[in-house]
Amino acid sequence: MEVPLKSTHIPRATIQRLAVYVQVLETLVQEGELVISSDGLARACGVNPSQIRKDLAYFGEFGVRGVGYYVQDLLLAIKQSLGINRTWNVALVGVGNLGRALLRHGVFRRRGFILVGAFDCDPFKIGEEVAGLEVVCSRRLKDKVAELDIEIGMITTPADRAQRAANYLIEAGIRGIVNFAPARISAPDNVFVEYVDFMHHIFSVAFNISLSQTKIPS
Amino acid sequence: MEVPLKSTHIPRATIQRLAVYVQVLETLVQEGELVISSDGLARACGVNPSQIRKDLAYFGEFGVRGVGYYVQDLLLAIKQSLGINRTWNVALVGVGNLGRALLRHGVFRRRGFILVGAFDCDPFKIGEEVAGLEVVCSRRLKDKVAELDIEIGMITTPADRAQRAANYLIEAGIRGIVNFAPARISAPDNVFVEYVDFMHHIFSVAFNISLSQTKIPS
Numbered sequence A, B: 001m002e003v004p005l006k007s008t009h010i011p012r013a014t015i016q017r018l019a020v021y022v023q024v025l026e027t028l029v030q031e032g033e034l035v036i037s038s039d040g041l042a043r044a045c046g047v048n049p050s051q052i053r054k055d056l057a058y059f060g061e062f063g064v065r066g067v068g069y070y071v072q073d074l075l076l077a078i079k080q081s082l083g084i085n086r087t088w089n090v091a092l093v094g095v096g097n098l099g100r101a102l103l104r105h106g107v108f109r110r111r112g113f114i115l116v117g118a119f120d121c122d123p124f125k126i127g128e129e130v131a132g133l134e135v136v137c138s139r140r141l142k143d144k145v146a147e148l149d150i151e152i153g154m155i156t157t158p159a160d161r162a163q164r165a166a167n168y169l170i171e172a173g174i175r176g177i178v179n180f181a182p183a184r185i186s187a188p189d190n191v192f193v194e195y196v197d198f199m200h201h202i203f204s205v206a207f208n209i210s211l212s213q214t215k216i217p218s
Helices: A010-032 A038-046 A051-060 A071-081 A097-104 A106-110 A138-150 A161-170 A196-213 B010-028 B038-045 B047-058 B071-082 B097-104 B106-112 B138-148 B157-170 B198-215
Strands: A087-094 A113-121 A133-137 A150-153 A176-179 A191-193 B086-092 B115-122 B133-137 B152-155 B176-179 B192-195
Touching: A010 A051, A010 A071, A010 B198, A038 A051, A051 A071, A071 B086, A071 B106, A087 A097, A087 A138, A087 A161, A097 A113, A097 B097, A106 A113, A106 B198, A113 A138, A113 B086, A133 A138, A138 A161, A150 A161, A150 B198, A161 A176, A176 B198, A191 B198, A196 B010, A196 B071, A196 B106, A196 B152, A196 B176, A196 B192, B010 B038, B010 B047, B010 B071, B086 B097, B086 B138, B086 B157, B097 B115, B106 B115, B115 B138, B133 B138, B152 B157, B157 B176
Parallel strands: A087 A113, A087 A150, A113 A133, A150 A176, A176 A191, B086 B115, B086 B152, B115 B133, B152 B176, B176 B192
Antiparallel strands: none
16 A cells, blocks of 8 residues: 655654554554544543644545545555654664663663664673673774664763764664754754653653743632 | 743743753753853754843843853753752653663752652562662652652653553642653643653654665765
8 A cells, every 4th residue: 555645744743643543553552442533532632622634634545525534544654654664774873871771671672663773882891692682883884884784873871972973873874863862963954863851751741840930829 | 030931831842941951051060161152052052042132022121232142040940930949859661771761860959850769569679789779669658758858759650650640749749741762641630740752763864864875866
C-alpha cells in the first residue's frame, strides 16, 4: 500500500501528535482491536476528535463513516508517511548513565530504530560492552557510520561535550541528530536536530502547579 | 524582585521556549556574560528575535534599547514567573535502567528539582540504594509524599505499569506528573501530566530525512 502524502508541509505539532497516535494504535493492535471510533481514538490519545481528523487529513482519506478507523491500516499509513515503516540504524554518543539506559531501552528497537554503535571519548569506557555493543572511540565515528550504515545519531554526553559529539556525527555524514544533552548545538541545514529536553516538561508541570496555587487565595 | 505575570494564559509553545531560554541564560551566567543583545540571545536559542520579544512580553518589559537584556535579571524573572525560583521535591517511580539514569542525572538538582524518593514494586529492588536513595515500595508512596513534602512525580516504569504508578502518585496527593513511560495515562484535571516522549523526536528526524530524500530524484 503506497500512501502518497497530500502535503509535505506537515506542522511540527502534527508530527508530535502522530507519534502519540502511533503509540496508541500500536497498543490497540497488541490488544487485538480491529476498529476504533474517531472519538475513542481521540480519548485514548488525549486529543479532541476534530484535531485528529485534521491531522490525519494530511495523509489522505481515512476513517469510515459510522465505523471509525481500521487500526492496522491507519497505523501502517502513518508509519509509511512518516518514513518509519523501515528500520534505521542509530549511533549513540556518550556512554554515561543516560546513554547506558537508552542503549538498554527496548523502545527504540521495537519502533525500528536499531542502536548499532556506542561511542565515547573516555579511554576507560572504550572497549567496554554495553547492551551487546562494544564502546568505540568517537574519533572512529566516520568509519563506523559508513561500515554500519548509520543515519541517525543520539547525543547523551554532558552539556559541554554535546557540540563536539555533534561535530563528529556531522563529519561522519549523519543526517539527523537527537540531542539528549542539556545544551543547544549548531549543525548545517541539511542535518535535522531534535532536542529531548526533560527540563521543559518538568518546568511546565511546576509552572502549572504554581499558577493553580496562586489562584486559590490563602 | 516581584515580577507580576502580565497574563496567566501563556501558550504551551512559549513555555517550551522559556525552558530553552533558561538553559541558554544559565550558560551565559556561568560564562560571566552580563548583557546579551536580543539577536544574540535569539541565535543562541535557535529562535528568531521577534519570537523572543513576543515570548518575553508575557512577563513584562524586558530588554533595554541599544543594550539588550541583562542576563541575570532576565533569568531570575523567567524563573520567578515559571515558579521555578525555588526547589521542588520529586518522587521517581520505576527504578529500571532509565529510572536509575535519571536518579543519577545532575540536571534535575541543578535546576532545583530534588529527587527525594525512589519507588518500585519489585521486591528485589526494594531496599536497594540508588544515587543515595533507598528504593521504597510504591504502596508506601502516600506516607512518603506527606513525610518528604513531595509535589511532583516522575514515572519511569515499563508502559504497562505506568497507569498503576500514576494511580499511586495521584492517591498520594501529588500535583504534577512527568511520564517517561511510553504510554498515555489518565489523571484528574487538577493533576498536571507531561509526557517525555523520546519517540516523537526520533520519528521527526526520520520523517525529515525521508522527506529530504524523496525530494532528490535518484
